[in-house]
Amino acid sequence: MASIDLPEPMEWSSVSRERWAERVAADLGVEDADAALARTASSGVRTRVLYTESEGGPALPENLRPRRGWKACETFDVSLERVSSVVREAVLEGLASVRLAGDVDALDPEEFTAVLSALGATKIDRPQIVLRPTGTPGRVLDVVDGVAVEFFGGFDPVRNVLADGRGRFDGAAVAQEELALLGHWKASGQTGRALEVDGSYLREAGANAVDELAFLLAAATERLRGAARAGIGARAWLRQTAVRVGVGRDLFDEIAKLRAIRLVFAKLCQSAADGDCGLVAPVVHAVGLVRELAPVDRASNALRTSSHAFAGAVGGAHTIELAPFERGSRIGERLARTTHSVLAHEAHLARVDDPAGGSWYVEALTDGIARAAWDRFRAIERAGGLASWIESGALASLLEERRSALAAAVNAGTHTIVGVTEYPPPPGTESEGTASRSTAASPRSSVGASGWPLVEGLCEADLLEPEPAARTAEARS
Template structure:
């Protein structure tokens, strides 16, 4: 008997883009939308200028470049300056699911490598070095330790412009064929505020620069390609992260094809973003790094490093390292994310985003090449591109269009401080910008005051009317470490003014509905001014006599906070307000 295939959509009427637009427009108009293009209203633009559309209904004509295996290498970073502490952490990691090590030797003396790696089976656990200007010293010591052992893999960590690059490659080829010599580290471009396409384009340019150096030194193109590993940031935007790693392989495959090595595949090391990490409410970092790890794994990274949730505070403790390990274990072993080589393959959204990222990154790579190549562009072209994206991101963070949970949104003024041993919790990256930094600086300044800074909320009308805007205002002021006290429900201007006097602060904010603002804002503002208010904000839109300014969704929250600090007489040094 022949059984016909099950058609899951058989009982549903066929859909069309036009019908979707009609339905979407109906929903938007219920929320006040006055336009006639739902796709434009629901689209967003990345910091590289790529439009992310709300609906995709076709696949792009582009090739898929897959990683060799479905699972990935669980790689943890070690940077404690004490060799004994580092050795203990390494042993704990290897015993509990970590499969390779990333040794940050910018704070740990390379001479300590024998002690640090004592007891590590180097034929089973690959080691990646990161020694900066001491790369050759670290490589020499590491290769001496490994003499007589066939290493499982790893990387000496030389950058693409390292002067001794060809010699390190020759040593790897001759002594340890499984070990690579070159790390093309794209983290600095991400950390400096660059978009994903900018990060990709810079990395491809850096990789090509390394290839030129190696082939000019007489090393074959095949050997040169085999010696490179690329390190990329994975952010909490899971779809952009998935698309970035897929696009990176596609870009490098094109370079390999042009160079006559079509079989070369890009090796990728994903590191959860340092820029997205927060020092305030650091527990939320667990959610951020989980999303980033998921995106990197689905995108096809060969190795993933999940940064401990307390890394922005200093040297991570054992609990944080355990959570970082277990994040990967849960995704690989329990969620089954690593069971498929390309889980996002065929998704119209991911495929189109991958193609758009690859196209924009390739255009940027070509700009770098026209500017004289990677080394020249580092001084001329690249800083400007990163600065443009950094400024755009800063505007969105200031306006809370890119919210930082626990910092710019839903801050907890009563949170208990998490203290860690000072040290390089995050990988070194000159010019790094942490997204939460400006808000956290204000929080720190507020916490340092003898008393908690305070703003009075004049809640006009009944609770049901003023609660939404009062909550919004309290959340905004708390993002800068400023507490709020409310007047309670009511419309009597004299009573509100008396409550304001009792609060003992020169700053007030009116909170109510637009209708009640029209009836009472001017009277209440006049009463507050007579009671000594130096600054009167209004939560929402609209101009009213006696009101100095508005706090609203999409407004510059950092500007409001800095102005309020000045009004309270506690402006940080250097703020001219």
């Protein structure tokens, strides 16, 4: 066999950042290449188009880095008929974490045992149950084996007022309720976290990633004050609290936000406990935003939920919940569950710790979101804390501002919705849909007896449907 002469290896000369900037500026005909190509992320954080090692943000501390793997989660209403059968079917399709919403103590004991049995059939080590109770869960704690099943509480009194419209926010009463729950949790031998701080419903109502993180910090601080008055130490309270967040369409923004949660909650823990808390990463439950699922060209929503799952996995969420691409669709439910399995077992996203670590851009965006959220949180504190800030109307104004900006961007053509504003399906196709709404006005939150806005109406609203693509294009021209 004749020998083959291989070419000499190519040598690449290094290019300084200054030289790159000069060349790009000359090609674009601008003075400042960075300024011309900079982008403002959906969180409001300004980012460059190119980062060098010295310009990237600091890496996450080792004990705050996301660890490989996550658990597929889904929410089930406990009032659903034969809920255990539904759970069993979901488990067979890859589910490893169940979120039970409603009065779990009203659930029939046999039915609850059947739910536990269904979860026990999963191949995942220590499947999870996450509660979203209407009150403090009592009886159900006593029948759960904490070794076989990891049990999380979903108690969030702020969400009870803002999202569910149940009662008033009474800090003193809340503190006593949390004290009783923590005592029962300890007596039952549960190792999962009893409490939750939820910001996902605000994302559904229009808040961005920085808004959500600032709100989470302010809500945690408001409850920490009550906990201190009830005799619960900050360290104990924070170590018993999980975080629930929404995951949206901006892939890198959401990855960076999920990583930033670890930084800001570690900082809050250190501040509240006078440094005696340790850098412990919070348990994060991530849920894909329903409001981003367009009412037309519903098949495209499957790709959006895949993006939600990817961001949650790379960002380090412990559990990820996806919405079906179409409400009430059996195929949509199965696809939402099997998306996790494809990403974990075929794309191998569950095999790497902190996949985004080392990306100078993502590290910089993580740092930027964390700093912006902390600054906004401090502004809420200067306004008197979360309760005073909400009662002043600031939250309602913020949500209305965000939704109005979205409506304006959609109608101006700067916010693209594939299948709606761009690349719509052919008329008459099944995926075209029949929903019809206007962007002329966005729904407003009502005000409850507590003086706090009820954001439930905003959370339930779908993504605003803009004008059809043809008319939008004509308007821009």
